[in-house]
Amino acid sequence: xxxxxxxxxxxxxxxxxxKAWAGERGEEIWATFERLxxxxxxxxxxxxxxxxxxxxxxxxxxxxxxxxxxxSTIPDTKVVIIAGNHDYIKTGSFYNEFQWEDxxxxxxxxxxxxxxxxxxxxxxxxxxxHTREIRDALLDRVRPVDDSRINILLGHGGDEKHIPINKxxxxxxxxxYIAMGHIHKPEVDEYNRFGYCGALEPIDxxxxxxxxxxxxxxxxxxLDVELVxxxxxxxxxxxxxxxxxxxxxxxxHDIEDIxxxxxxxxxYRIVIKGFRDPDFTVDxxxxxxxxxxxxxxxxxxPDYDFDQLMIDNKDNILGMFIREFSVDEKDKKALYYGTxxxxxxxxxxx
Numbered sequence: 001x002x003x004x005x006x007x008x009x010x011x012x013x014x015x016x017x018x019k020a021w022a023g024e025r026g027e028e029i030w031a032t033f034e035r036l037x038x039x040x041x042x043x044x045x046x047x048x049x050x051x052x053x054x055x056x057x058x059x060x061x062x063x064x065x066x067x068x069x070x071x072s073t074i075p076d077t078k079v080v081i082i083a084g085n086h087d088y089i090k091t092g093s094f095y096n097e098f099q100w101e102d103x104x105x106x107x108x109x110x111x112x113x114x115x116x117x118x119x120x121x122x123x124x125x126x127x128x129x130h131t132r133e134i135r136d137a138l139l140d141r142v143r144p145v146d147d148s149r150i151n152i153l154l155g156h157g158g159d160e161k162h163i164p165i166n167k168x169x170x171x172x173x174x175x176x177y178i179a180m181g182h183i184h185k186p187e188v189d190e191y192n193r194f195g196y197c198g199a200l201e202p203i204d205x206x207x208x209x210x211x212x213x214x215x216x217x218x219x220x221x222x223l224d225v226e227l228v229x230x231x232x233x234x235x236x237x238x239x240x241x242x243x244x245x246x247x248x249x250x251x252x253h254d255i256e257d258i259x260x261x262x263x264x265x266x267x268y269r270i271v272i273k274g275f276r277d278p279d280f281t282v283d284x285x286x287x288x289x290x291x292x293x294x295x296x297x298x299x300x301x302p303d304y305d306f307d308q309l310m311i312d313n314k315d316n317i318l319g320m321f322i323r324e325f326s327v328d329e330k331d332k333k334a335l336y337y338g339t340x341x342x343x344x345x346x347x348x349x350x
Contacts, residue, residue, distance in 0.1 A: 001120050001150060004040065005214040005225075007051030007181030008199040009033050010086065011063065015203050016267070016294055028232050029201045036200065036213065036230065037070040040077055045215075046120055048077050051181030051197060052084025052129070052156030059087060061094045072101045078117050079104040080124045084156040084181055088129035107154075112142050116149075125175075126154035133161045140169040147174070150218055156181040158196070170194060177216065177223060186227050188214065193223065201231045205269055205294045208235050234266045235294070242274035242300045248283040252290055259291040267292040271299060278302035 011033060014026040040048065055063070071079050081104070083089050089096065089108060100106055105115050110130040116123050125142060134157065144151035153175045157163025162182055170178055171194060178194045184207050186198030197214045199207055212230030216223065238258055240251070251272075259268060270293060272282060282298045 001047065001122060001218050002045040003047040003049060003216050003218065004036075004045050005049045005051065005177075005179040005195060005197045005216060006036065006200055007049075007084070007156070007179075007197050008053045008184055008203070009050070009201075010053055010056040010199065010203050011067070012059070013056035013203055016205075019292075019294065021292060025201075025233075029203075032201050032230065032232055033067075034070060037074060040074045044074065044076055046078065047117070047122065047124075048074070048079045049124070049152070049154055049179045050079070050081040051154055051179050052082050053086045053181060054081060054083075055087040056203075057086060058090065058093055059095070061098075064094055064098050068098075068101055068104070071104050075101070075103050077103060078120065080115055080117075080126065080154060081106045082126045082154055082156060082181075083108075083128035083130075085129050085132050085134075085162050088132060090130070112138070114145070120150070121148075122150045122152065124152045124154050129156065134163045135161060137164050137166065139163055140166045140173075142173060144174050148220075150177075150220060151175050153178045155179070158183050167194060176220065177218060177225075179214075184211070185209075186211070186214070188225055188227065195225060198227075199231075202233065202235050202267075205235055205267070208237060208269075210234060232265070233292075234263070235269065236262060236266050237269045237271060238262075239271045239273065242272060242276045242280075244275060244277045244303050246276055246280060248280075248286060251282065252287055255287060255290050264291060267294050269293075269295040269297070271297050273299050274301075275303035276300045 009029065011030055013029055014022045016022050016025060083095060095106065095108065107113050107115065107126045107128055109127055112125055112127050114123055114125055123144065123146065125144065127138065139153065139155045139157065142153060151174065155163065155178065158165050158180060171189065180194070180196045183196045184199040184203060185196065187196040195214050199211050200213060202211045210229040211234065212228045214225050215228050216225040238255065240255065255270065268291060270287065284296045287293065287296055
């Protein structure tokens with residue numbers, strides 16, 4: 001039996017909402033989901049598992065109709081869906097009364113329910129969120145009933161506020177595969193029995209690295225799974241080491257070259273390190289215009305010669321300040337900022 005395990009698709013999300021490309025990112029999330037369904041249409045699988053957060057918030061009726069149409073294009077693939085903490089089933093939710101295609105089962109229950117797919121000899125166990133948070137470990141002690149079937153647990157959670165889990169307990173639960181959502185970083189355990197599919201498209205700047213879905217082939221005797229990169233864009237980190245000769249033009253040109261080399265469509269977090277001329281300040285505003293940059297962290301330090309500064313200022317407040325703060329490594333940031341402020345004040349008096 002061939003299956004795809006996905007989740008955390010977050011239709012309706014617009015990552016980087018304050019950036020010029022935010023609208024494009026929202027459209028790309030829909031486009032990537034559509035592209036996944038088209039892939040299944042071309043290369044069918046028996047089962048599509050969606051482990052919660054299909055939507056980033058309560059879906060509109062017209063959006064459910066669009067998704068349902070896509071499912072209608074893969075009629076030979078069984079689809080099983082649960083709601084996660086973002087698209088939880090609240091009073092008045094369109095999920096409650098929606099009529100899905102015959103190949104789709106949406107588990108509306110807030111307690112574990114069995115879905116028997118007899119033609120596949122598969123039983124899927126799952127439940128949906130009806131509140132934003134579930135602090136009880138509802139999945140740890142779920143056990144399959146019929147060992148003769150391929151048993152899959154479909155879940156969403158894994159942190160303190162969203163169905164905390166004990167991986168050890170789940171690993172001995174007797175399920176042939178545990179398909180999890182909520183954690184956006186993809187992960188498969190060493191036995192290939194427990195998997196987080198991760199987000200289909202990266203949703204947050206913390207979603208560093210490849211994102212996609214899990215493809216699997218399973219029988220009662222064998223399970224093979226693999227992570228399939230599928231996202232249009234990827235969040236990447238650029239670590240740039242400054243030196244005392246750096247200028248803002250050189251920094252900008254170097255970052256442009258790195259982005260050109262690593263992919264102009266991807267999104268970047270810039271981390272700047274190293275020692276710089278004390279008079280140099282990173283121009284973050286100019287740097288943000290270089291490409292799809294979502295975050296800049298300047299961890300560089302001014303290259304002060306503190307020993308010489310203490311000698312030259314042994315009888316004034318600057319020398320006293322350096323002696324006081326250079327003792328404790330924890331006060332490093334205060335030492336740098338304070339030294340600059342005092343030196344600027346001395347310069348103004350001249």
